[in-house]
Amino acid sequence: MAARTPSGRPWPVRRRFTVTYHDLDVLRHLNHAAYFPMMETLRCEYYLDLLGSRDPTDLDIIIAEASCRYLAPVGYGAELIGEVAPTPPLGRTSFVLLYRFRDVASSRATAVGRTVIVTYDYDTATKREIPPDRRRRLEAEMVDPVEAGWQVPLSTSTRNGGVGADGPSPA
Numbered sequence: 001m002a003a004r005t006p007s008g009r010p011w012p013v014r015r016r017f018t019v020t021y022h023d024l025d026v027l028r029h030l031n032h033a034a035y036f037p038m039m040e041t042l043r044c045e046y047y048l049d050l051l052g053s054r055d056p057t058d059l060d061i062i063i064a065e066a067s068c069r070y071l072a073p074v075g076y077g078a079e080l081i082g083e084v085a086p087t088p089p090l091g092r093t094s095f096v097l098l099y100r101f102r103d104v105a106s107s108r109a110t111a112v113g114r115t116v117i118v119t120y121d122y123d124t125a126t127k128r129e130i131p132p133d134r135r136r137r138l139e140a141e142m143v144d145p146v147e148a149g150w151q152v153p154l155s156t157s158t159r160n161g162g163v164g165a166d167g168p169s170p171a
Helices: 033-050 130-141
Strands: 013-016 061-070 077-087 096-104 109-121
Touching: 013 033, 033 061, 033 077, 033 096, 077 130, 109 130
Parallel strands: none
Antiparallel strands: 013 077, 061 109, 077 096, 096 109
């Protein structure tokens, strides 16, 4: 079942990506690093819309953390649907965005991602509070991370500092 926002709407931003030759690795499938530029495109489209702008110089965010969980290989020429939506927690100066990707032809999930975003004042080089109008919209468009295919890392061993060796797990 597709994850939806609390109001039942689909995720706020959806975009189609085609896997190019440049995106392949020596194993002839989509290189893991290729998901991060796709996540950046989705993130910027989402946040610029949140700002009511189309000008990337208006972006007032900085990335504190980015991760991606790879679920299935993707070949040359495949088309992927990528989506982005906010998810808890929502902090005073930071928020989390989740990403999901699926193969158009097979509907198979190929990856899920997560970024922690900090609102940032580039003139003073300091973080700043999320403005109330943006906070309200982030809250209204949040999705459940478990329904979206992302879970908090669980401990599989105390020898590795309490974080599971596999990191986040798909639902």
